[in-house]
Amino acid sequence: MTDSVKIEKIKTDEKILQIQGLNKWYGDLQVLKGIDLEVKRGEVVVIIGASGSGKSTLLRCVNFLEKSKKGKIYISGKLVKHQEKQLNKVRQELGMVFQHFNLFPHMTVAGNVMEGMVQVKGLPKVEARKKAEKLLQRVGLEDKADVYPAMLSGGQKQRVAIARALAMEPKIMLFDEPTSALDPELVGEVLAVMTKLAQEGMTMLVVTHEMWFAKEVADRVIFMDDGIILEEATPEKMFSAPENERTQAFLKQILPSQQE
Amino acid sequence: MNILPWDLSVIPQKFFLFAEAASYTLQITFFGVLLGLLIGLVVALGRLSKNRALSSLSKAYIFLIRGTPLLVQLFIVYYGLTSIVTIAPIPSAIMALAVHNGAYIAEIFRGSIQSIHYGQMEAARSLGMTHGKAMRRIVLPQAFKRAVPSLGNQLIIALKDSSLASTIAVPELMLKGRQMGSSTFMYMEMFIIVGIWYLLMTSVLTYVIHRVEEKLKVSDRD
Numbered sequence: 001m002t003d004s005v006k007i008e009k010i011k012t013d014e015k016i017l018q019i020q021g022l023n024k025w026y027g028d029l030q031v032l033k034g035i036d037l038e039v040k041r042g043e044v045v046v047i048i049g050a051s052g053s054g055k056s057t058l059l060r061c062v063n064f065l066e067k068s069k070k071g072k073i074y075i076s077g078k079l080v081k082h083q084e085k086q087l088n089k090v091r092q093e094l095g096m097v098f099q100h101f102n103l104f105p106h107m108t109v110a111g112n113v114m115e116g117m118v119q120v121k122g123l124p125k126v127e128a129r130k131k132a133e134k135l136l137q138r139v140g141l142e143d144k145a146d147v148y149p150a151m152l153s154g155g156q157k158q159r160v161a162i163a164r165a166l167a168m169e170p171k172i173m174l175f176d177e178p179t180s181a182l183d184p185e186l187v188g189e190v191l192a193v194m195t196k197l198a199q200e201g202m203t204m205l206v207v208t209h210e211m212w213f214a215k216e217v218a219d220r221v222i223f224m225d226d227g228i229i230l231e232e233a234t235p236e237k238m239f240s241a242p243e244n245e246r247t248q249a250f251l252k253q254i255l256p257s258q259q260e
Numbered sequence: 261m262n263i264l265p266w267d268l269s270v271i272p273q274k275f276f277l278f279a280e281a282a283s284y285t286l287q288i289t290f291f292g293v294l295l296g297l298l299i300g301l302v303v304a305l306g307r308l309s310k311n312r313a314l315s316s317l318s319k320a321y322i323f324l325i326r327g328t329p330l331l332v333q334l335f336i337v338y339y340g341l342t343s344i345v346t347i348a349p350i351p352s353a354i355m356a357l358a359v360h361n362g363a364y365i366a367e368i369f370r371g372s373i374q375s376i377h378y379g380q381m382e383a384a385r386s387l388g389m390t391h392g393k394a395m396r397r398i399v400l401p402q403a404f405k406r407a408v409p410s411l412g413n414q415l416i417i418a419l420k421d422s423s424l425a426s427t428i429a430v431p432e433l434m435l436k437g438r439q440m441g442s443s444t445f446m447y448m449e450m451f452i453i454v455g456i457w458y459l460l461m462t463s464v465l466t467y468v469i470h471r472v473e474e475k476l477k478v479s480d481r482d
Contacts, residue, residue, distance in 0.1 A: 065382050084390070092388035102383035106401050106479050116387035119397055148479040161383075168387060 014041040015077060016172045016203045017062065022071030024057055031057045032068070033227040039172065044204045046214040046235075049224035050250060055207045056099075058224070059176045062205065063096050076171060092120060095165030095173040099180050101157040103149040103164070109136065110145040113164045121168070128167075135163040139193050155186030159193050166197075173197065175206040211255055215239055223247045270449045274440065275456070281436035282457045288350060288430060289419045292357025293365075296418070297411075299358060300365025305395075307370050318366065325363035331424050333360055338428040353425035353432075361418050368414065372407040373399060405476045412469030416462050423458075433457055 017039040024032035031054045039045050047055045060066040062073060064080065064087050073080050080090050104112050113132035117123040123131070136142045139159035149157055158178055165173060175194065179187040191213050198204060198217045208214065214221050214235055221238040223231040223246075231238070231247045239255075242248050306318035325333070337359075338352040347355065376399050384394035426435035437454035441447035 063386055065386065088385075088388050088390055091386055094386070096383075096386035098379060098383065100379055102377075102379035104380065104383070104398055106405070115384075115397065116389075119393060120388040150480055164387070 015039070016041050016043075016075070017205065018072075018074040018077075019058075019062070020072040020074075022058070022061060022068050022073065024054075024061055024066060024068045031227050032061065032071075035071070035227075035229060037222070037229065039203060039205055041171075041203055042201045043219050044198045044202075044206065044217055045220045045222060046218035047205070047207045047222045047224055048209070048211070048214060048250070048254075053224040054227040055224045056176055059174050059205065059207050063091065063094050063174055065096075088120075092116075092168050093171045095168060095170035097158070097161050097165055097173065097175045097178050099177040101149075101154070101161045101181070103157055103160055105149050108146050108148055109141065109152070109160050112149065112160055113167050116164065116168050131167065132163070135166055136160070138166070138196075139163045140189075153186060154182045155189045158182065158190045162190075162193055162197075172203040172205060175204065175208065177207050177209065179208065179210055209254070211239070211251075223250065225250070266448045267446065268449065268452075270444075270446055271453055271456075274450070275453055277440070278433060278436055278453055278457055281431055281433045282461065284350070284430060284432040285419065285422050285434075285457075286461065288353045288357060288425055288432065289415075289422045291354045292422065293361055293415055293418050295354065295358035296361030296365050296414075299362025300369050303362060303366035304369035304373060307366065308373060322363045322366055325360060326367075330356065330360045330421055331427065334424055334428060349425070349428050349430045352428055353422065353430045357418060357422060357425075360421070361414060364414055364417075365411065368407050368410045369403065372403040372410075375406055376402050408469070408473055408476060412465070412472075415469070416465055419461060419465065420458060 015038055017037070019035055019037040022032050022035040023030065035054075035058055037045075037058075047058065049055050057066060061068045064073075064082065067082055075090050075093055080086060104115065107115060110129060110132045113135055114125070114128040117128040117131060118125055133142060133145060136145055139162055141156060141159055141163070144152065144156065144160075149160065152160065162173075162178075178194070179190050182190065187210065191210060194204070194206070194213065195217050206213070206218070216235075218235045221233060221235050222229055223238065223242070223244070225246050231242060231244045233242070238247070239251065242251055303318045303321055306314045307322070309315050309318075334353065334356040337347060337356045338349065341347060380398050380402065381391075381394055384398040385391070389397065422432060423434035425432050426438065429435070433454050437450045440453075441450040444450065
């Protein structure tokens with residue numbers, strides 16, 4: 001292990017992300033109805049909820065891939081406006097991991113990880129390559145540096161995607177259902193990398209259906225339903241004594257074994 | 261041998277007299293398509309642009325050029341423009357071929373750009389790339405690769421279409437065939453020679469395009 005692994009999390013009050021009164025419409029359909037959310041430095045926040053509840057849209061709004069009509073988003077205390085120049089800058093501070101990986105198929109694994117460093121941050125290629133190798137080591141894929149993504153399994157692809165996002169040294173990592181497109185046997189390796197990241201103190205906002213991850217790694221769990229945050233609690237509370245009826249119904253459905 | 265009314269033995273004898281004409285055919289095709297690629301890329305990006313004026317302009321270009329024959333376009337450049345500027349036959353042919361193929365190539369590029377999954381653009385933007393850079397680094401290289409088979413097709417069409425340049429006195433294959441035919445009265449023999457030259461050139465192009473496609477496959481799974 002080349003990097004020092006901080007087991008003790010540094011918790012501060014520094015707010016990395018603040019969302020205030022976020023609303024989002026697709027045509028006449030309102031998918032987000034006034035979202036307020038804060039994520040502090042080092043915090044791991046997991047968003048759960050049924051599909052169509054708006055959780056992915058929320059994440060995409062945070063990365064400004066979707067334009068929200070109403071509401072404010074602050075990154076590190078700075079209000080972000082929908083201006084191209086500012087967005088390009090802000091997006092460097094937000095690492096995004098997509099459900100379908102979206103690796104660049106015409107570049108090698110190392111090329112994928114280097115792309116942002118070289119093209120956006122302007123790092124010399126040699127230096128970027130060294131950093132890419134270190135990052136690939138962190139996700140356990142140092143031997144795949146010169147292979148094209150088409151040769152990788154889904155789990156490996158997602159780990160490369162995580163390394164690619166980390167290469168920008170983001171302040172917060174956003175995960176949009178990172179394991180939903182994976183074969184069941186490949187989910188574990190991705191969650192392991194994410195768990196390690198969390199332990200190292202990375203600030204994370206994760207949309208997932210992996211309740212194990214929410215329970216074991218999250219500091220806070222958010223239940224979204226029909227475009228609003230219906231319930232917000234520690235994982236212990238969320239999974240043992242959810243307050244809202246709809247949260248109970250959702251968890252019952254997704255965790256049938258919890259009945260015993 | 262004399263069952264046929266033609267003297268086919270002339271074909272190998274006269275075959276290489278057409279070499280220079282064939283080189284003109286190749287040249288106007290090459291430069292015409294090269295410029296056409298440039299026009300095609302610009303028009304495709306214009307067509308996909310959010311800028312309404314740019315997009316309408318590109319659409320109008322494609323509408324006009326695709327909807328009219330190459331021969332008409334050739335005559336407009338060579339004869340029609342004479343009241344403003346006189347353009348020599350070869351540059352006229354190159355221009356007309358470029359403008360004509362540009363419209364088709366624009367549609368090829370538009371299709372291949374649109375076929376790249378939007379997730380690629382999103383991933384690039386999420387790294388902080390500008391739209392232009394994401395286009396250049398991520399979308400266009402993949403789109404080009406997808407466009408190669410159709411571009412190859414267009415190149416072969418352009419090569420054959422270049423025969424229309426014979427009508428404005430470009431000394432290319434077709435004109436050479438007509439001249440040789442009328443001076444020897446061996447039309448069949450001469451046009452067979454012309455046909456063989458075209459076939460030779462399209463065969464070589466087909467092979468080259470195939471090799472390019474193979475080479476571009478490196479990043480795909482076999």
